[in-house]
Amino acid sequence: MVLQAIGLMSGTSLDGLDICFARFEKQEVWTFEILKAETISYPKNWEEKLRNSIHLSAEDLLEIHSEYGFYLGELVKNFIKKHQLENIDLIASHGHTVFHQPQRKFTLQIGDGRAIKIKTNLPVIYDFRTQDVLMGGNGAPLVPIGDEILFSQYEACLNLGGFSNISLKINNQRIAFDIAPVNIVLNKLVQKFNKSFDENGDLAKTGNINEGLLSKLNSLNFYQQSHPKSLGIEWCNENIFPLFEQTEMLDILATFTEHVSQQIANIINEYQLKNILFTGGGTYNTFLVEKIKAKTTAEIIIPHKEIIDYKEALIFAFMGILRLNNEINVLASATGSFADHSSGVMA
CATH class of the missing domain: 3.30.420.40 (ATPase, nucleotide binding domain)
Known part of the structure; x- marks a missing residue:
């Protein structure tokens, strides 16, 4: 077929x-x-x-x-x-x-x-x-069906997009969940510098980590919840942006990037993952990716540009094919x- x-x-x-x-x-x-x-x-x-x-x-x-x-x-x-x-x-x-x-x-x-x-x-x-x-x-994440069928050679697939999410197999079941906001926050912050995104994480690199802010971010209730779980912009508006009010913008960028790297590394280490496929626009943020690499021994695989940029669109095309054939295209183990x-x- x-x-x-x-x-x-x-x-x-x-x-x-x-x-x-x-x-x-x-x-x-x-x-x-x-x-x-x-x-x-x-x-x-x-x-x-x-x-x-x-x-x-x-x-x-x-x-x-x-x-x-x-x-x-x-x-x-x-x-x-x-x-x-x-x-x-x-x-x-x-x-x-x-x-x-x-x-x-x-x-x-x-x-x-x-x-x-x-x-x-x-x-x-x-x-x-x-x-x-x-x-x-x-209702999220949906991409794990594609990870399961089209990208099964990797232990886990991690998307660094507006939000970071991961899918992996445990006891023969594909689980998946959102880890933390990424570009939905970073891109909004760099608008203050008339940029649409922080290329290579260069702006974040110039800031200093604010330990008080980092602690508040890491203490948010979402990170203690068990999967399945997902995030939306409403959650960021309520829980993330109000924390930034008193802090220098470059320091916010540096601190939030550190926060994201810690949350992602925590998950990689918790599940003792050996290799992970990274995709999504955030993969080009070399500062963020290097921070994650420094916190884990897992092999982080960065594929060619076509997969980095289009894996999600590819998998939605595949979900459409499965739907056309009335085959399962959403995994309950991933969405709950x-x-x-x-x-x-x-x-």
């Missing part, structure tokens, strides 16, 4: 839309090949719209849900035309997360899949998270829902 799909991923760090066109083949096991992939940066107006969407009224939120769906459809249409793509079986769209409160039984990823279908005239699968939340799960299931709304 050979199927080809486009995966769309818009991360919480708002650096743009990842589009990945991949071929998946199933013989004894599933294999994949990324055929074309690119990141399309958001123009300023869309970046601001998405960033402010959490503050919108119900009516305006419904409007942007449709509008963003048509915008995604337009971007995909252009991507298909540019690369002269053919034989596309489906588009799988993650959407852009506005709200994520699984304890209140809701999560919202805007970007109506029906609008994408209208623009592209291709089958679309979207809204992968809601069903899991309704089934008592966190009451059963494995096949999730995603078909347009």
Whole structure:
């Protein structure tokens, strides 16, 4: 069986839309090949719209849900035309997360899949998270199904994105959870320096660690909770940003980077991991990665750029393929829902 799909991923760090066109083949096991992939940066107006969407009224939120769906459809249409793509079986769209409160039984990823279908005239699968939340799960992380099937050669897979999350196998069960916020905080902090991200961690490197702030960050209740667990921007607004008010900006960057490295190293050491695949935009933050390496003996594997940048979009494309075949694409052991299931709304 050979199927080809486009995966769309818009991360919480708002650096743009990842589009990945991949071929998946199933013989004894599933294999994949990324055929074309690119990141399309958001123009300023869309970046601001998405960033402010959490503050919108119900009516305006419904409007942007449709509008963003048509915008995604337009971007995909252009991507298909540019690369002269053919034989596309489906588009799988993650959407852009506005709200994520699984304890209140809701999560919202805007970007109506029906609008994408209208623009592209291709089958679309979207809204992968809601069903899991309704089934008592966190609706996150979803990527572990891809780690389990496509990246099983690694003991663990760790994503350094807006949030850091990890997936690993314990007693033949794939578990996964969010570890700590990363770029969702760092990128917001460096806006003060008119930058969209801290390249190589160069700004953080110039600051000093504030031990009092570090202690407050490490004492946050989330880090004591057992998995499964997940984070959202609301949690950062409530628990992280208020701690920064009295501190010099470069010192905040240095301290928060140290905090993230400690939390990630704690997890690597707790599970005695021997090798871990690192992906996501934060992998380019060499200062952060070196700090993590210094705190653990595990082998940290940095793959080629295509996997660093597009692993999540690739796995959402794969989740779409599994959904098309009505196969399990969400693992209860990772999200905490009451059963494995096949999730995603078909347009």
